[in-house]
Amino acid sequence: MSTNPRWKNRPEGSNWGEFGPDDQLGRLNLLTPEQVKKGMAEVKEGIPFCLSLPLDYPGEAKVNPRRHPPKLQPTLRDGKPNLNFPLRLTNRSLIDVISDDAALIHLQYSTQWDSFAHVGQEFDADGDGRAEMVYYNGFRAWEHIIGPIEYRDGDEIPRPHAPGATKLGIENMAEKCVQGRAVMIDLLTHYGWDRTVVGYDQLMRAMDADGVTVEPGDMVCLRTGYSDVILSMNKKPDAAKLERSCATLDGRDERLLQWITDSKLVALIADNYAVEQQPALDTTDDPCCSLPLHAHCLFKLGVHLGEIWHLSPLADWLRAHRRYRFLLTAPPLRLPGAVGSPANAIGTV
Template sequence: MSDAAVPDLTELLADSPTNWGKWGPDDEVGSLNYLTAEQVLAGAAQIKKGKVFTLQRLIGDPKGDPVWPGRNPAVREMTLDESHWDEGNNGPAFPGGMHCADDTLTASLQGSTQYDALGHVWYDGKIWNGFDARTTIGGLSKASVAPIAERGDAGRAVLLDIARHRGKEYLEPYETFTHEDLVACAEAQGTPIRPRDILVVRTNHLQLFFEKGDKFYSDFCEAGLVYSPELVSWFQEMEIPNLVTDTIANEVTMDPHNGAALVLHSALMRNLGVAFTEICDLEKLATDCADDGTYSFFYVAAPLKISEATGSPVNPVAIK
């Protein structure tokens, strides 16, 4: 599809629903407001065995860190180690003779398992809740990740194992699915999606990154959810607070129907305030769910509190 034929998001999403103003003119956490105390308790009620699964991918993985094209993987560097006490290196002299190690991390805040800020994407000069896009200049003074980090995220979650549902080890590039597929997957797993559930979607698409290395980025287009007006309406009607996936961008990269990039970032995050959590490692959780047939669990997460940031690393926890 030629660039000239790709519709502008202002046109494509002209009639798309929004939650702007629903929680007041100053709201910066959007659909996470659906996660009331009642939802937290509903999540906690899923705990039957006390099994804990952490969902963050390893930063600095020797096999590589999957990141969005153009972003650099994290670089960890030692600033203090035992070599600093070798002869002539003048390591610090602590009373009592203690030695220690220190290091630094240089990383894109969107370069690992992370939450997007609601102000991360926009069109037509407005970010989430109608804040002016110029509030992003020099840092997000509105709808940064900090309010999400301050609030935290906890509730009942359902794993939707789309790859296993389709009888595949992983979804291929360009492969798409809809909200109807999510519903069908949940029904087949015996755990229907309830209003206000946190949706955790497994594609295992990033296995291709670990198999192919840099060739993963050739003709780059991740598998994922694909935009439709019906999907957006379903997310709004179901009051979905958080979309959690194991891909870099939570949706098919280029919409096969219109050629636009990352439409759901705008339709769901910018317009409905749905929190996006990306690049999760769902493999151990998915195996356990398949083994015991239980696909609902307590999900709890809070990204790092970073002022005015567009996103922040997180290590979500699923408890069954």
């Protein structure tokens, strides 16, 4: 039980309240100056790697029908497209040529970060026997994460003022800067290009084979090869082939979830879609949870998830040099109220 003003009960296995009653950073609190210095110490060669896909990949809307490629268009100047626009002082005197554009971006279309406002659950945080929609650390739907329609008891109630995530938005992550030591786990080398659902035993086997250890405060990257398959499709994704490709985590594996808890990792990143197997494997233990690893990380622990990163060039370099740690610099956009963001991440060795 708790005296927190937002909740009396916290979910089993969660860390709600451990970083303070109003905490919005979760495990990023473990990304301390000392951890940043550990990341800096991994820079031996001064070689940076871009860890993001081009923002117009995967292409089309086949990987997720609700997310679409970005659309670029010129801004308008005097009602005309502001691209290669001549600015003249007089009709005869050419001063400058101006180009200016705008983008409509689905923030979680390509390489991305999930905020804690991305996935919550129905949970009896009040202890009154009735579940309500809540997010990490007890922040509430309709009070702190506000959309244009409120779904309540089967009704749809319009909300004329819908600012998005007034708490737990991605801007909190951006303000933290997200820089520190990261660890690469190379699942592709051990499990190949076919779809393999990786649980605790398989993960430990790969880590042990490569001598990889994860310490508190580390960010963990999982190289599966999925983003390489995406790139090979040249923005014409074959959804059926992608569903059969590359390793993904078993979000139903309780020992795997417990390892995420015990390791005290601060972020879990993969080059695949959703980090975990989606749809989740069938089970009778938790049939209502369709994204069990998302719920465990985003809802219970305050662990940010990174998805569809481009990890192979860095992973290959690390393997060739018998290394697995590097400096990761990966802030999201500082966009108040957003529940996700593109990640233009950089790994430096």
